[in-house]
Amino acid sequence: EPEVTQTPSHQVTQMGQEVILRCVPISNHLYFYWYRQILGQKVEFLVSFYNNEISEKSEIFDDQFSVERPDGSNFTLKIRSTKLEDSAMYFCASRPTSGGAGELFFGEGSRLTVL
């Protein structure tokens, strides 16, 4: 069964360092998402991406965040200068179409720990 894969599963970094989280969405999906879940809290929307551009972003997704689809398979989330409060589980998700009843397919997440 096709699945969304994420790497790394866990990354530890120093505050101020740049981090890139990688995702390989399901191959025929067109819409890609990043969500964040701080320990013990709700799953929060960061950004959605379609046709090589951001389609929606939340207030959390400020200038230190960026997303990119550098090739036909990868979808990356970059945090330029990490802060302690960026420590969270980051989930990538994909969806074949926008709108309608199609569900999001999630990866297993990348846990980011900022020291």
Place this chain on the structure above:
Amino acid sequence: AQSVTQLGSHVSVSEGALVLLRCNYSSSVPPYLFWYVQYPNQGLQLLLKYTSAATLVKGINGFEAEFKKSETSFHLTKPSAHMSDAAEYFCAVTRNTGNQFYFGTGTSLTVIP
């Protein structure tokens, strides 16, 4: 605006007892509603979804949910809890023309042997 509210951040049931996890939604247009489950150290997995085809929706692992428009609810139930049901459960809403999913704060289910 779309949102969901999950009442009860923690629910404990005995093995074999009824599971009831509550979700109320707010939507200005007919919504699509979802329940996801998150097992420890794993991603979110779809349990079931409401797509307006039927108000009672059956999902995986014996779970089901009923869409009640008059109560703006989409509560998740399972007749008999199993130890393996212990997990975090999230309700989510989106709309037909929407792109973004809105998740609730989650309910942690504990099953007591």
